[in-house]
Amino acid sequence: MARLSQDVVSRKEFxxxxxxxFKSEILNSSDESGDKYQDYLLLPGIETLNAFLDKCNQCYxxxxxxxxxxxxxxxxxxxxxxxxxxxxxxxxxxxxCDNFPCIDVCSTGAVQKKNSHLPLGVVSINEQHCHAYQDxxxxxxxxxxxxxGKAISTDHIGRPFxxxxxxxxxxxxxxxxxxxxxxxxxxxxxx
Amino acid sequence: MxxxxxxxxKTSAAATAxxxxxxxxxxxxxxxxxxxxxxxxxxxxxxxxxxxxxxxxKGGKITAIKGDNENTVNNGHLCLKAFYLNKAVHADTRLKHxxxxxxxxxxxxxxxxALDLVAKKFNEIRKAHGGNALAFYGSGQAExxxxxxxxxxxxxxIGTNNVEGNPRLCMASAVGGYLTSLGADEPAGTYQxxxxxxxxxxxxxxxxxxxxxxxxRIMRHKNKNPDVKIxxxxxxxxxxxxxxxxxxxxxxxxxxAVFNAIAHILVNEGYxxxxxxxxxxxxxxxEENKHTFEEYKKFLEDYTPxxxxxxxxxxxxxxxxxxxxxxxxxxxMSMWTMGLNQRMRGVWANNLITNLHLITGKIGVPGSDxxxxxxxxxxxxxxxxxxxxxxxxxxHHLVVKEAHRKKVAKVWGVPASNIQPKPxxxxxxxxxxxxxxxxxxxxxxxxxxxxxLPNLSKYWKGLxxxxxxxxxxxxxxxxxxxxxxxxxxxxxTEKEGIYGCTERRSQYMPKIIDPAGEARWxxxxxxxxxxxxxxxxxxxxxxxxxIMWDEYRSLTKGKDMNxxxxxxxxxxxxxxxxxxxxxxxxPGTYKRFTDGDPIYDALPAEKKKGRRMYFYGxxxxxxxxxxxxxxxxxxxxxxxxxxxxxxxxxxxxEHWHTLxxxxxxxxxxxxxxxxYVEINPADxxxxxxxxxxxxxxxxxxxxxxxEARVIDRPAPGTVFVPxxxxxxxxxxxxxxxxxxxxxxxxxxxxxxxxxxA
Ligand code: SF4
Numbered sequence: 001m002a003r004l005s006q007d008v009v010s011r012k013e014f015x016x017x018x019x020x021x022f023k024s025e026i027l028n029s030s031d032e033s034g035d036k037y038q039d040y041l042l043l044p045g046i047e048t049l050n051a052f053l054d055k056c057n058q059c060y061x062x063x064x065x066x067x068x069x070x071x072x073x074x075x076x077x078x079x080x081x082x083x084x085x086x087x088x089x090x091x092x093x094x095x096x097c098d099n100f101p102c103i104d105v106c107s108t109g110a111v112q113k114k115n116s117h118l119p120l121g122v123v124s125i126n127e128q129h130c131h132a133y134q135d136x137x138x139x140x141x142x143x144x145x146x147x148x149g150k151a152i153s154t155d156h157i158g159r160p161f162x163x164x165x166x167x168x169x170x171x172x173x174x175x176x177x178x179x180x181x182x183x184x185x186x187x188x189x190x191x
Numbered sequence: 192m193x194x195x196x197x198x199x200x201k202t203s204a205a206a207t208a209x210x211x212x213x214x215x216x217x218x219x220x221x222x223x224x225x226x227x228x229x230x231x232x233x234x235x236x237x238x239x240x241x242x243x244x245x246x247x248x249k250g251g252k253i254t255a256i257k258g259d260n261e262n263t264v265n266n267g268h269l270c271l272k273a274f275y276l277n278k279a280v281h282a283d284t285r286l287k288h289x290x291x292x293x294x295x296x297x298x299x300x301x302x303x304x305a306l307d308l309v310a311k312k313f314n315e316i317r318k319a320h321g322g323n324a325l326a327f328y329g330s331g332q333a334e335x336x337x338x339x340x341x342x343x344x345x346x347x348x349i350g351t352n353n354v355e356g357n358p359r360l361c362m363a364s365a366v367g368g369y370l371t372s373l374g375a376d377e378p379a380g381t382y383q384x385x386x387x388x389x390x391x392x393x394x395x396x397x398x399x400x401x402x403x404x405x406x407x408r409i410m411r412h413k414n415k416n417p418d419v420k421i422x423x424x425x426x427x428x429x430x431x432x433x434x435x436x437x438x439x440x441x442x443x444x445x446x447x448a449v450f451n452a453i454a455h456i457l458v459n460e461g462y463x464x465x466x467x468x469x470x471x472x473x474x475x476x477x478e479e480n481k482h483t484f485e486e487y488k489k490f491l492e493d494y495t496p497x498x499x500x501x502x503x504x505x506x507x508x509x510x511x512x513x514x515x516x517x518x519x520x521x522x523x524m525s526m527w528t529m530g531l532n533q534r535m536r537g538v539w540a541n542n543l544i545t546n547l548h549l550i551t552g553k554i555g556v557p558g559s560d561x562x563x564x565x566x567x568x569x570x571x572x573x574x575x576x577x578x579x580x581x582x583x584x585x586x587h588h589l590v591v592k593e594a595h596r597k598k599v600a601k602v603w604g605v606p607a608s609n610i611q612p613k614p615x616x617x618x619x620x621x622x623x624x625x626x627x628x629x630x631x632x633x634x635x636x637x638x639x640x641x642x643x644l645p646n647l648s649k650y651w652k653g654l655x656x657x658x659x660x661x662x663x664x665x666x667x668x669x670x671x672x673x674x675x676x677x678x679x680x681x682x683x684t685e686k687e688g689i690y691g692c693t694e695r696r697s698q699y700m701p702k703i704i705d706p707a708g709e710a711r712w713x714x715x716x717x718x719x720x721x722x723x724x725x726x727x728x729x730x731x732x733x734x735x736x737x738i739m740w741d742e743y744r745s746l747t748k749g750k751d752m753n754x755x756x757x758x759x760x761x762x763x764x765x766x767x768x769x770x771x772x773x774x775x776x777x778p779g780t781y782k783r784f785t786d787g788d789p790i791y792d793a794l795p796a797e798k799k800k801g802r803r804m805y806f807y808g809x810x811x812x813x814x815x816x817x818x819x820x821x822x823x824x825x826x827x828x829x830x831x832x833x834x835x836x837x838x839x840x841x842x843x844x845e846h847w848h849t850l851x852x853x854x855x856x857x858x859x860x861x862x863x864x865x866x867y868v869e870i871n872p873a874d875x876x877x878x879x880x881x882x883x884x885x886x887x888x889x890x891x892x893x894x895x896x897x898e899a900r901v902i903d904r905p906a907p908g909t910v911f912v913p914x915x916x917x918x919x920x921x922x923x924x925x926x927x928x929x930x931x932x933x934x935x936x937x938x939x940x941x942x943x944x945x946x947x948a
Contacts, residue, residue, distance in 0.1 A: 095883065135258060137270040137403040139430050139844055140862040146882075154433060156414040158407060178271055178845060178862035 037185040040074055040086035041120040041171050044094060045103040045111030049080075049189055056110035058083055062102035070094050071102060087120060089171025090182070094120055096146070096170055120169035122187040123162060129183035132159040141173035141184060232259060232766070233700045234690045235273045236332070236683040237847050239565030240404045241692025242269055243766050244276075246684055248703050253277040253684050262766040264382060264696070270403035272847060275856035279682070280704075282855035286666035286679040287708025297677060302709065305676050306716075309634075310723035312658050312675075313349070316632045322351035323611075326621050326630045329356035329579050330637035331570030333713060334688030334700075336739040338569075338579040340717040341636065347603040348726045352590055352615030353630065356579045357638045358570040359618040360645075363933035364532035365563040366575055368541020371932075372549070372561075373816050375751050375808020376575055376587070379783045380524075380560030381694040381769055386412050387558030390520030391421045392513070394446075394544060395530015395939070397429035400844040402528070402564045405693075410434050420520065422513045424449065425530060426839060427869075427905045437512055440906040441503040443837040444826025444940035447536060450543035451823065452499035452507075453514040455491040457550055458484075462518030464552030468818070470802040472549050476820045490820045502823060504906075517547060522558030528566060529841065533939045535827040538932040542819040549818050555785045555804040565693040572691015576752050577743065581615035586746035587809065590614055602746055604729055617934035618644075619927055625653025632658040634720075635670060636713055637680065639849040642669035642917055645936040646892050646927035662713055665851035669917050680713045681706035687736045688714075689762065695780075697757050698767035714739060751783075751790065751808055826940040827928030828891075830908070834942035836874070837909045838890060838924060841939075846915040853915075866919035867900040869911040870945070875901040878945060885948035888912065890924040890941045896948050897921075910943065 043062065046052040063071045063085050070093060074086040087094050103111045131138035132154075142160050145152045151167040154160050174184045228247040235242040243262025247255035256276045260267035289305035290297040300308075316324050327345045329338055338356070345354045369376045385408045398406040413419040413434055423431060423438045424446060432438060441449050457463055465484060468474075474482045482490070496507035496514075517523055525547065531540040545561040553559035565571050578585040588595035591612060600607040616624055622644060624630040630653075644650050654673035661674040664682040671677050685706040691697040706712070714736065721730040733739055737759045747754040747770075756772035756779075769779040773789050780788050784804045791805055798814060799805055805814035830837050845862045846853040853859045868888055870880060880886055882901040887894050888910065897912065897919050905911045912921040924943065929936040 098881075131271045131274065135268040136274050137268065137407050137844075139399065140271070143430060143844070144862075157411055158433075176862045178275075178856075178858040180858065 036188055038121075038188050039090065039186070040081065040088050041094065041169055041186060042189060043071060043085060043087065043102060043111050044096065044100060044118075044120060045106075045113060045116045046118065047112070047115045052110050053080060053084065055108045056084055057108050058085075059107070060085060061105040061107070062111070065101045065105045067097065067101065068092055068095050087171060089174040089186075093171035093175045096168065119167060120171065121189060122164065123167060123169060123171070123174065123184050124187060125160060125162060126183050126185055129179045129181045130160065131179055131183070138178065140176050140178050144172050144176045146170060146172060228254060231701050231703050233684070233703075234568065234692075234698045234767075235269065236276055236279075236568060236852065237272055238402060239331075239567050239570060239693045240264065240402050241568060241690065241694070241696055241698060241767070242273065242404050243698070244269065244273060246703055247277075248684075251704055253280045253704060259766065264692070264694075264766075265404045268404055268407060270844065272845060272853050272856075272859060275858060276683070276852070279852040279855045280684055281707070282665070284665050284851070284855060285682070285707045285710070286663060286677065287710060288679055289709070290674075290677040292675045297671070297674065302711070305678060306720055306723050309660050309676050309720055313632055314724055316658065317349060320631060322349045323353060323615070324629065324631045325349055325351055326353035326616065326624075326633045327355070328618070328621065328633060328635045328638065328640060329354070329574070331356060331358040331361060331565075331567030331574050333573050333579075333637045334569060334686070334736075335573040335577045335691065335697075335743060336688045336736050337636065337713040337717070338573040338577045339585060339739050339743045340714040340721075340733065341634075342578055342585060343603050343605075343729070344717050344721045344724075344726070346584065346590070346610055347600065347605045348609065348721060348724070348729055350609045350611060352581050352611045352613065353621060354579060354615060355581050355618045355621055356574050357618075357640070357643065358567065358574040359580060359935060360533070360643065360938070361529065361566045361935075362532060362563070362570050362575065363580070363935040364534065364537025364541055364930055365565075367538035367930070367933040368545060369563070370808070370810045371538060371817060371819065372542050372545040373784070373808060374806045374811025375783070377571060377695050377752070378560055378562045378693075379555060379785075380562060381696070381781055382408065383781055384524050384558050384560050384562065385409060388412070388522050388524040389419055389558065390516055390523040391419070392424065392517060392523060392525040392544075392547075393421065393431060394424040394525060394527040395532075395540075396526055396528040396564055397425070397427070397431050397841060398526065398564070399430040399433070401566070401842045403844060405526070405564060406431060420516050422516055424513070426837070426909045427911055429904060430844070437509065437516065439505045439509050439513055441505050442906075443839050443909055444534065444829065444937070445503040447540060447543060447821065448494055448499040448502040448823040449505055449510055450540070450547070451491060451494035451821075452496045452510045453517065454543070454546055454550060455494045456496065456511055456514030457518050457547065458488050458491060460515070460518065462514075463550045467552035468550060471804050471806070471815055472818050473812070473815050474818045474820065477822070482820065487818065487820060494823070518551060520553075522556065523548070523551075523553045524558065524560050524562055526562050526564050528564040530939055532563075532933075532935055533937060534935070535928050535930055535937040535940075536821075536824045537930045537935050539819070539821040539824065542821050546818045549816055555782060557782075563693070568692060569690040571693060571695070572689060572697055576691060576747075581617055581621075584610070585743055587750050587752050588746065599746060602742060619929055619934065619936060622650040622653060625657045626650065627653075628656065630657065632660070634660045634662070636662045637664075639663075639668045639670045639851065641673055642849040642920060643914070643922060644927070645922055645925035645938050647920055647922040647925070648893060649927070662716055663851075664710065668849060668851060669920070678716055679708060679710040680716065681710045685710065686712040689740060692767075694769060695752075696767040696769045697754060697762065699759065699762035701763070753790070827937050828926045828940060828942045830942045834890060834944050835908070836943045836945060838888065838941040838943035839905070839909060839911050839939050840914045840921050840925060841911065843913045843915070846913070848915065849917065850915050865898065866913055866916045866921065867898045868945070869900050869902050869904050871905050871907045871909070872901050872903055873907045874910075875899065878947075880945070880947060887946050887948050888921075888924060888943055889945070890926070890943045892926070893923040895919060895921060895924060910945065
């Protein structure tokens with residue numbers, strides 16, 4: 001299990017992840033459900049989730065203006081994000097436009113340029129699903145990452161790991177991952 | 192000409208749509224009463240690495256692919272595309288019945304109707320214009336048995352040597368390189384050398400993406416042994432660089448000077464093994480005149496690292512560093528692939544790399560070899576060994592040699608006069624002859640030349656005008672667009688046969704399920720076509736794959752590629768055999784030309800006296816290999832003021848060739864859904880191009896609109912485009928100048944320019 005130290009570094013997180021995996025195995029359900037992971041990333045320019053939820057008036061100007069159609073409205077009962085704009089990387093990740101039109105267009109201050117360096121979410125690799133951890137040579141996420149080598153790299157035998165404090169959370173890796181079941185997941189932002 | 196992208200999208204929309212939903216039908220459905228998965232030992236369908244796979248079958252469907260733990264090639268590992276091969280087997284894009292073009296449209300036909308038509312047309316053409324108005328174009332993915340049938344039909348019965356295949360576009364320069372340098376085709380060593388090598392020189396190869404499992408073995412070996420060093424020579428930084436200790440970036444096509452400069456350092460700094468050279472090597476110039484070592488040294492004087500820097504752009508210091516690393520390493524393995532082969536001086540490039548091994552004696556010992564990586568799974572086995580090119584016959588025989596023609600004709604049961612004494616038309620000449628009408632009918636098997644030839648659009652004319660038969664497992668392809676008759680071919684797992692990979696290893700693949708729809712095995716299609724053309728007697732005996740293999744095998748008896756010990760019975764049990772394997776109890780040969788090689792061992796003692804290798808191949812004299820004094824040569828189309836950027840093309844990890852197979856996996860399509868042009872950030876900045884901009888790449892042959900990927904991979908002044916997608920057929924832009932020796936076209940260098948769309 002030494003390899004985990006290279007992945008999501010916090011030990012507490014590791015233990016939580018493990019119990020979750022254990023639970024999902026027993027329930028025989030996809031481990032993407034449950035309360036540990038989520039399917040969306042936050043918009044660029046968000047300081048804290050609470051501040052965003054507070055300020056965003058759901059005008060969806062950002063949804064409209066995103067040139068890549070990365071921003072979508074999230075609909076899920078009992079989710080605090082229900083009705084809010086988010087990014088669902090499985091459909092389209094964030095491409096971090098130079099000028100952030102989504103931030104420009106926001107009139108409420110829910111998203112702000114001064115926060116645009118903050119990650120959109122924290123992603124981790126599911127070693128049960130990742131090809132490279134099953135002895136299938138695969139480099140897709142590493143090749144596609146816009147910050148390849150900095151935010152994601154491979155260990156000595158070619159398995160990817162994420163360098164948490166360099167990852168922007170853009171979600172490109174989630175979008176391209178060719179594993180049969182999603183092998184990169186987004187840690188819950190804490191609703 | 193300007194290629195309209197819309198045109199491509201239109202014609203391929205149906206295929207793409209079908210491909211993107213090409214998932215397994217009814218997963219988990221019980222079929223035919225089978226409740227469990229049975230596993231069958233086989234070989235990966237994709238690249239020339241030749242990984243062993245276990246194929247899971249359940250209820251008449253291929254349901255899973257996994258690595259074969261017992262296969263020494265890959266030890267249970269696979270690359271990701273192999274994992275999804277089952278989706279290709281059952282894809283919606285599988286061709287399930289014959290088709291004939293009527294009023295411009297391909298319509299369903301019966302087998303009899305289709306084969307009768309082909310036989311009639313071919314016979315008409317042959318009668319009116321002679322056998323040389325017909326041609327066969329095959330594949331390094333066809334089984335040896337399939338190529339064998341094609342060879343017999345065209346060379347032995349129809350009487351034309353117009354038999355070619357896509358390995359001409361891929362490996363021909365390596366063949367030329369080995370024949371001229373070592374006297375015999377294919378490497379002296381095997382993959383076993385990887386774990387014994389102290390230095391790897393990877394030249395013109397993005398091993399991580401094009402030969403993933405070989406790369407993985409190198410990576411694991413280096414990880415265990417940190418003293419192992421890796422030098423890369425390539426105009427592009429690639430994922431292979433994750434293991435690099437040193438990377439030399441020559442301008443595309445300007446690396447020959449670098450190889451000579453490395454030799455210059457080796458001989459001037461005392462790394463040459465003069466005793467090895469004296470006993471094992473001739474030194475020759477381009478005119479085949481013999482020279483002394485001193486003369487060779489003199490020849491190299493022109494190639495100081497500084498001069499090489501001027502020519503190639505590689506800093507002299509890096510060349511010196513690379514040479515010293517090579518010289519100091521106890522053992523060294525160089526590997527190369529298309530970056531050296533697809534070149535106007537591909538054979539020379541191959542020679543110059545092999546030179547480095549011959550002058551330092553780093554060959555014929557564990558961990559040292561000049562090792563060419565093959566692109567396709569059976570380019571070595573079926574085409575190089577099987578004689579699937581216009582100048583060769585099965586089992587390393589040559590059409591120009593009367594004795595060889597007689598020997599092969601006898602086995603084929605045809606008059607020796609049927610086999611023409613002159614080589615037929617090589618690939619580029621063949622497709623040019625379709626354009627001019629000198630060839631009027633062509634049979635294309637298991638390959639997609641209307642997508643993969645260089646200077647592509649030039650050759651569409653001939654395909655449009657002449658009678659074209661295409662046998663393929665998938666439909667549509669760019670080539671079936673031009674077909675007059677389309678024949679559905681059984682795919683991998685639906686037929687048995689042999690694949691021979693990069694390391695001289697022949698491996699058996701079983702038939703596991705029945706062919707899709709009405710598809711038939713290519714070898715039987717050719718056999719039946721032969722019968723319909725009037726060669727009833729000649730093709731009567733080929734009832735099984737094993738009969739074909741055994742007949743082919745008999746032609747290898749006593750040859751350097753002796754396969755007499757590789758019977759079906761044996762190959763069904765073992766994980767392949769590495770030739771020469773002369774008898775059923777012979778284990779196969781790890782190293783050629785030295786101790787342990789049965790052919791070497793059988794040589795009279797006086798021949799071996801005082802030496803450790805004897806190069807006994809058909810082109811070698813006195814058991815000696817050749818160090819070639821090849822001068823530097825520029826590429827066919829160097830960059831200039833008008834076209835200032837070098838365009839190079841290649842493969843990516845997730846996809847393979849023209850997407851007929853990898854395009855059936857939604858996972859792989861998602862991973863890399865479209866083509867792009869890699870542009871160095873410095874170049875992009877100069878041209879005002881941003882990541883994801885649409886740009887137009889243009890060469891003298893055409894232009895293509897494509898998305899920019901601004902990335903620090905190609906060196907400044909170089910751009911790269913993968914060739915897989917029909918919607919972005921970059922090969923239209925590639926140059927079709929070819930190596931005068933190997934006749935392999937120079938895909939790897941074209942002068943281009945780029946502008947924003
Ligand atoms: S490396 Fe080549 S042979 Fe091995 S699994 Fe991948 S494609 Fe197949």
